[in-house]
Amino acid sequence: MSKQIDMGRRKALSTGGIGLLALFGGASLLRPGAALAEWNKPAFTSKAVEEALNSLGATNPEESSIFIRLTVPEIAENGAVVPVGISSSLPNVEQISIMVDKNPNVLAAVFNIPEGTAAEVTTRVKMGKTAHVVALVKADGKFYRTSKEVKVTAGGCGG
Amino acid sequence: MGKPMKIRASVKEGMTEVKILMQHDMETGLRKDADGTLIPAWFITEVKAEYEGRTVLDAQFGQSISKNPYLMFMFKGGSAGEKVKISWIDNKGDTRSDEVTISA
Numbered sequence: 001m002s003k004q005i006d007m008g009r010r011k012a013l014s015t016g017g018i019g020l021l022a023l024f025g026g027a028s029l030l031r032p033g034a035a036l037a038e039w040n041k042p043a044f045t046s047k048a049v050e051e052a053l054n055s056l057g058a059t060n061p062e063e064s065s066i067f068i069r070l071t072v073p074e075i076a077e078n079g080a081v082v083p084v085g086i087s088s089s090l091p092n093v094e095q096i097s098i099m100v101d102k103n104p105n106v107l108a109a110v111f112n113i114p115e116g117t118a119a120e121v122t123t124r125v126k127m128g129k130t131a132h133v134v135a136l137v138k139a140d141g142k143f144y145r146t147s148k149e150v151k152v153t154a155g156g157c158g159g
Numbered sequence: 160m161g162k163p164m165k166i167r168a169s170v171k172e173g174m175t176e177v178k179i180l181m182q183h184d185m186e187t188g189l190r191k192d193a194d195g196t197l198i199p200a201w202f203i204t205e206v207k208a209e210y211e212g213r214t215v216l217d218a219q220f221g222q223s224i225s226k227n228p229y230l231m232f233m234f235k236g237g238s239a240g241e242k243v244k245i246s247w248i249d250n251k252g253d254t255r256s257d258e259v260t261i262s263a
Contacts, residue, residue: 039204044221081225100223104189108223111232117215118174118233124225126187 044107049099049134052107053143056097058136061143068146070135071122079127079152084108086121090139093119101147102131127152161247161255168243168261175237175261177208177216179230179245187222202250203228209244210237239263 043055053059071085086096096119098108108125125133127150134147162182169176181203188200200222208216215234237243239261246256 039219044204044219098223103223104187105222107221109221110219112217114214114217116235118235120233121216121218122229122231124229125223126185126225127223 040110043110044105046106047104049101049106052099053136053145056107056110056136056143058138058143058145061136061145063146064144065146067139067144068135068137070133070146070148072133072148072150074149075151075153076127077153079129079154081124082127082133082150082152083122083124084133084135086135086137088119088137088139088144090119090137090144092140093137094141095136095138096121097136098123098125099134099136100125100127100131101134103128106134161249161253164245164247164255164257166243166245166257166259168237168259170237170239170261170263174233174235175210175243176233177231177243177245177259179206179208179228181206181228181230181247181255183226183228183247183249185220185222185224185226185228189222200250203247204250206230206245206247208232208234209246210234211241215243237261 040055043052046052046055067088067090069087076082084098093113095113096111099106100108109123111121113119130151132147132149134145137144165180167178183203184201186198186201190198192198202222203220206218207214216232241261242258243261244258248254
């Protein structure tokens with residue numbers, strides 16, 4: 001049953017059928033147009049940074065700590081809440097992504113930056129243990145990355 | 160329907176800064192409860208920010224984003240009194256939408 005509903009929603013999304021859209025209006029809230037990308041499941045279920053990079057179309061990004069500023073604490077006492085700030089001085093930044101290389105699912109977030117929005121985001125991530133936070137920036141169609149280690153004294157994934 | 164967000168938007172020197180605090184458990188699907196049963200994954204997958212009908216930020220989240228996600232970003236333009244709308248959807252199809260008035 002739930003599968004049928006899901007397929008119905010997908011159909012509604014792809015065809016834009018008004019009846020179906022009305023039926024599943026709540027779930028379609030974020031998809032008024034086709035401009036938004038679907039949640040990138042292959043990228044968000046990646047178990048390794050390389051795999052996530054491939055899923056994002058970012059094979060061999062250029063290492064650059066000059067063009068990307070990654071702000072993370074050196075030591076995180078609470079791995080459940082680690083502040084991460086990423087900004088870039090590159091022109092035409094289109095996308096900013098955050099990864100944690102030792103987490104079970106490495107990709108934490110992908111931000112699509114429209115024209116007029118600053119290439120600067122701040123959020124908070126969970127870290128299971130000491131790991132590298134990787135910042136990936138796409139500018140003018142090209143990918144750049146940098147990373148920093150965060151020492152975690154108490155893991156943030158519970159269990 | 161999700162719990163309300165706390166949003167602040169303020170404009171300074173032509174840039175509007177938006178700070179958002181969402182209320183969501185962001186369950187990874189890897190944690191176990193007291194009986195040892197896995198707690199199913201439940202997390203926000205997409206967040207969108209709109210100003211004057213156009214998208215100013217479009218984000219996708221994974222399980223690694225902290226519980227009660229925080230997000231800060233800035234966009235060009237915006238005037239005091241205008242509104243910014245934030246919406247999210249989670250992997251169960253639950254949604255939440257809130258609006259805030261830009262302050263000077």
